[in-house]
Amino acid sequence: MTLTELRYIVAVARERHFGRAAEACFVSQPTLSVAIKKLEEELDLKLFERGASEVSVTPLGEAIVRQAQSVLEQAAAIKEIAKRGKDPLSGPLRLGIIYTIGPYLLPELVRHAIDMTPQMPLMLQENFTVKLLDMLRTGELDCAIMAEPFPDTGLATAPLYDEPFLVAAPASHPLAQQRSISSEALKQETMLLLGTGHCFRDQVLEVCPEFARFSSNAEGIRKSFEGSSLETIRYMVAAGMGITVVPQLSVRTWDRSEGPNQQVVYLPFEAPAPTRRVVLAWRRSFTRYEAIAALRNAVYACALEGVTRLS
Template sequence: MTLTELRYLVAVARERHFGRAAEACHVSQPTLSVAIKKLEEELDVKIFERSSGEITVTPLGQELVRQAQVVIEQAAQMKDIAKRGRDPLAGPLRLGVIYTIGPYLLPELVRQVIDRTPQMPLLLQENFTVKLLEMLRNGELDCAILAEPFPDAGLAQAALYDEPFRIAVPAQHPLAAREAISAEALKQETLLLLGNGHCFRDHVLEVCPEFARFASGAEGIQRSFEGSSLETIKHMVAAGMGITVVPELSVPQEVPRHIRYLHFEAPIPTRRVVLVWRRSFTRYEAIAALRNAVMACELPGVARING
């Protein structure tokens, strides 16, 4: 068997479709199918159950797929070890970031990395927490920047900063003249939420638990609307459709005239942002360099966590 065949194996298990797996591997479907058949014959086991339009992995096949992922990662580590002998930071770093952090952290972080470690370009992926964790486990990412809490995947992690939340209200709203308001004061307001899958949605519902009953189902549609991104929701706030809760770094330095950003009264809700990576990942210097680059960013209004 070859590493190429093992990569095909992992791709089919991930995509559950030979055509999509072939496309992901940049080969023709017949080439991939022949390689998988050869692998099954060599191992004398059935790895995939094939039916009309659907591929499932057999129980024994799941074990083989996990082992193939380990072998692929270890083979990549051999290259990493060789590179580290010449330059510990040489080569791209594949970084995942959740949607509610990426637009506000990445512009300066990328500049910092280019200035500090130009030999280590960032290959970036924005996605939901669950998807990024899956990509980390599969070896598709080297590390990710997430907000706690998230499912424990046995990952190593380093805290980056604690980020307070702010309240965005229309400029003409009765609350707009206040400097700070309590979470209790939001109970009577129309709250605009991110859609399902965004961990920040869950953070907001922790701050305002009374809105959880409106967050799913049509019954509470008059009280709770959903948007696909924080920027979309901000436009809805500016148009007077309701209020929302946002992370500190998303507050622009020059506030638009149709929206106001208010502070929470104590206790101020926050989220902890962390850098996570697989414990088997060997480029420790790259992780340290990335963390140092984050700490060198301005990050107005957040509390950096040193050490």
């Protein structure tokens, strides 16, 4: 049994496909297949079920893949310990971030990270929460910036900030004249929602649960619309097609003197205003503690207007 063979089975479990796993490991498919077959013979069990279009992991294989991932992490930790002895912040940091935070935090965060720790470049991955959790678990990411709640996967977390929600309405809408708004007042409005998979969509539906029923039947098409991004939805609000709920940091990225922000009014919720908690998460086995601390410091160096910083 070798680390290379363990790396191969982790790749197949992640990709669910021998060809893609071989590409990810930079080897030919026959080389990967032979190595996995050799390991299965050594262990005297089947790790994978080969289907016509997809590979599935056997129940016992799942446990072995998890252990293999842990062994690979521990082996990588040996190199990390050696690096930390020379420079704890040397080498790239693989950072994941969800779609509804990335565009509004990353530009400033990356600038501060370059200024504060130029020897630690950030390798960025934007994705859904569920995918980032999977990538953390398999070691493809070192850490991720996400919004709570998310499934407990044994990760270590550090709170960054609490971010309030705002209602975005067309400037010509009657609600635009109010100083604040209640979730009750949104019940009769056409709500523009993010599509399924976005955790921010789920958080909005917690604030306005009556809209949950509209996203699962044909009648709802008349009452709600699902967009692929907050920016798409914001343009639709500017066009007068409905209202939406947005996170605080997304507002400051739009120049109010031009573009759709001329036609959009942002209204705070009545107290208690709904918020989301943004956290930094990483595997407990990740050994670069100084890198995590440096990333948090870079986040805190950002303006973060309108949010509550957490230490």
